[in-house]
Each structure stands twice: as structure tokens, then as C-alpha cells.
Amino acid sequence: xxxxxxxxxxxxxxxHDGADSSAPRDTLVQIKENFVDESTTIDMAEMFKALGDPxxxxxxxxxxxxxxxxxxxxIVLDMTQSAVSHQLRYLRNTRIVKRRKVGKTVFYxxxxxxxxxxxxxxxxxxxxx
Amino acid sequence: xxxxxxxxxxxxxxxHDGADSSAPRDTLVQIKENFVDESTTIDMAEMFKALGDPxxxxxxxxxxxxxxxxxxxxIVLDMTQSAVSHQLRYLRNTRIVKRRKVGKTVFYxxxxxxxxxxxxxxxxxxxxx
DNA sequence: ATAATATATGAGCATATGTTCATGTGTTAT
DNA sequence: ATAACACATGAACATATGCTCATATATTAT
Numbered sequence: 050x051x052x053x054x055x056x057x058x059x060x061x062x063x064x065h066d067g068a069d070s071s072a073p074r075d076t077l078v079q080i081k082e083n084f085v086d087e088s089t090t091i092d093m094a095e096m097f098k099a100l101g102d103p104x105x106x107x108x109x110x111x112x113x114x115x116x117x118x119x120x121x122x123x124i125v126l127d128m129t130q131s132a133v134s135h136q137l138r139y140l141r142n143t144r145i146v147k148r149r150k151v152g153k154t155v156f157y158x159x160x161x162x163x164x165x166x167x168x169x170x171x172x173x174x175x176x177x178x
Numbered sequence: 179x180x181x182x183x184x185x186x187x188x189x190x191x192x193x194h195d196g197a198d199s200s201a202p203r204d205t206l207v208q209i210k211e212n213f214v215d216e217s218t219t220i221d222m223a224e225m226f227k228a229l230g231d232p233x234x235x236x237x238x239x240x241x242x243x244x245x246x247x248x249x250x251x252x253i254v255l256d257m258t259q260s261a262v263s264h265q266l267r268y269l270r271n272t273r274i275v276k277r278r279k280v281g282k283t284v285f286y287x288x289x290x291x292x293x294x295x296x297x298x299x300x301x302x303x304x305x306x307x
Numbered sequence: 308a309t310a311a312t313a314t315a316t317g318a319g320c321a322t323a324t325g326t327t328c329a330t331g332t333g334t335t336a337t
Numbered sequence: 338a339t340a341a342c343a344c345a346t347g348a349a350c351a352t353a354t355g356c357t358c359a360t361a362t363a364t365t366a367t
Contacts, residue, residue, distance in 0.1 A: 071247045071283055080243050080254050084236065085301075092304050093297070094232040101227030102325075106219050114209050118200045119344055125209050132326055134345055139325095144303075153334040153343045154200055163303040167296055168222070172214075174273075174292040175221050231355080248314060261356055263315055268355095282313045282364040 099143040100167070104128070104136050112146060113165060116158035228272040229296070233257070233265050241275060242294060245287040 070077065084090065099105065104126065111117060111125050123133050137157055140146040147160040159165070199206065213219065228234065233255065240246060240254050252262050266286055269275040276289040288294070 070250045070253060072244065072250050076244070077250055077253050080240050083243055084239055089301070089304065090235050090239070091232050093300055094230055094235045096300050096303065097226045097235070098230030101223055101230040103220050103223040106223045106226070107213065110213055110219070111209050114212055115201065115205070121199045121201050121206055124199060124206050130344070155344060161303050161306060163299045163306065166299045167303070170292045170295045170299065171222055171225050174225065174290050174296070175218065177290060177292065259314070284314060
């Protein structure tokens with residue numbers, strides 16, 4: 050998208066008449082251009098959504114400590130096998146966890162070292178607040 | 179909660195008969211004990227949930243670059259004032275953004291340096307995948 | 308005071324989410 | 338082959354979410 054096109058696109062959608070915005074229009078155009086592409090924005094939101102549930106947070110906390118089979122996750126979280134399995138699938142689709150099958154048992158573990166960092170940063174944020 | 183009580187609590191909820199779990203029971207007890215407290219778990223999930231929406235991700239991206247008034251966020255995101263205002267409130271309640279009022283204008287900015295780190299880590303995760 | 312501007316918010320609605328329940332699939336044991 | 342076990346999954350249901358619409362609040366200008 051050209052800078053021209055973006056400029057045209059900056060018509061007002063806010064129910065204002067556009068007489069004044071506190072930042073100069075060029076600055077706003079610049080901010081819009083500096084965005085990562087839309088698909089990445091959506092992917093980031095998907096990633097955070099995957100982490101944005103207490104059950105999934107607890108699963109990740111467990112897997113941070115040790116690779117576990119579905120059965121053991123059920124025990125640690127005290128939840129039904131179905132609920133846990135659904136959530137593990139969710140986390141697998143987001144590439145947060147991975148599987149390893151041994152006979153009829155499926156072991157889950159974290160698929161990414163970044164998750165640990167993200168958790169650490171978030172804990173810092175919560176303490177700071 | 180004592181270790182005894184936890185051990186008692188580890189009855190099977192998964193529709194299994196508990197004959198075998200791949201990790202020894204003591205290990206599972208240990209994993210359960212190493213959890214951060216439940217309220218922190220919930221807070222973390224709340225935090226991620228706040229980041230887990232494309233609109234809010236875009237707002238944060240904008241504010242990462244520059245403090246902006248509500249009106250300007252509307253322009254940059256091309257969304258209605260109401261929708262933006264609702265989302266800003268959400269982010270404010272989660273302490274991700276803060277307000278600064280000047281006359282009738284309200285400027286929003288990020289309330290926490292950790293958010294930038296979390297975003298960076300998450301982008302790394304997405305590239306890795 | 309009246310109007311205009313900037314933002315905030317409650318209600319309503321369509322869609323998404325998380326769990327349960329029932330059942331399916333794949334593996335091991337007898 | 339049959340049963341038992343470990344896990345996966347579709348349907349259904351209650352609740353949560355994100356937007357729109359209308360309206361409220363607060364500040365500034367005339």
C-alpha cells in the first residue's frame with residue numbers, strides 16, 4: 050500500500066469531523082505503516098488467546114517442569130480426560146506443545162523455549178502492577 | 179495445603195482406574211506443589227486474554243510507537259470511537275495502558291515496559307514455528 | 308446558558324469459548 | 338478375536354466476548 054493510498058484512507062471513522070487530531074496526520078500515517086503485517090497481528094493475538102485461559106496456563110506450568118502424558122496432566126490439574134485432551138489439542142494447534150507417542154501413551158511437552166520467557170516477563174508485569 | 183492433603187487429593191478424575199501413570203505419584207505431587215498460587219495463575223490468564231485479540235494487539239502496537247489520544251487511535255485503527263474506547267478500558271483494567279488527561283483529550287500510553295518484551299518474545303516464537 | 312467536542316459506558320446481539328457427555332480410534336494384553 | 342486401556346473428537350449447552358447503537362459525562366468555546 051502506498052503512502053498516498055494510506056493518506057486517502059485516513060478519513061474519519063470516529064464520528065468526529067476530523068478538524069483536529071492531536072498528532073499530525075503524517076505521524077499517524079507513519080504509525081500505521083510501522084505495523085507488522087495484518088496476518089502477523091492476527092497470529093500474535095491467536096498466540097496470546099491460546100495462553101489466555103487458566104486451564105491452559107496450568108497445563109503449561111506443569112509441562113514447564115516435566116514432559117507428561119495426558120493421564121498425568123489430568124491428575125495434576127484434577128480435570129477430566131476429555132477437557133484436558135481438548136485443551137492439549139488447542140495448544141498443539143498453536144504450536145505451543147508437541148506430542149511424542151510411546152505405545153498407547155502420548156507424551157506432551159513444550160514446543161518452544163520462548164514460552165518460558167513469555168511467562169517470566171508476564172510474572173514480572175504482574176508483580177510490577 | 180500439606181503434602182498429605184495433596185496426596186489424598188490425587189484421586190483419579192480421568193475415567194481411569196489409576197493403575198498406572200507414567201510418572202511416579204510423588205513426582206506429580208511435586209509438580210502440583212510447584213505451581214504458582216491459583217490467583218496468580220488466573221491473573222496470568224487474564225493478562226494473556228487481554229493481549230489475545232487482534233484489535234488490542236493493534237492498539238498496543240500503535241502505543242508502542244507513541245502516546246496517542248483516543249481519537250488518533252480511532253484513525254490509526256480505522257475503528258469507531260466506541261469500539262476503541264471499550265478496548266482501551268479493557269487494557270486499562272489490566273494495567274497494560276495508562277491515561278493522561280489534558281483538557282478534554284485523554285492520552286493513552288503503555289503502562290509497562292514488559293509488554294514490549296512479551297511482544298518481542300512472541301514474535302520470536304511465531305518466526306520459529 | 309448553549310453548543311460543540313472528546314471520551315466513557317450500558318444494553319443488546321451475534322459469535323466464540325470451555326466444559327461435559329457420548330462415542331470413536333489406535334494400541335496392548337489375554 | 339475380545340477386552341482393556343489411553344487418548345481423540347463431535348455435539349450440545351451455558352457463559353463470555355466484541356462490536357454497534359444510543360446516550361451520558363466532562364471540558365471548552367461562544
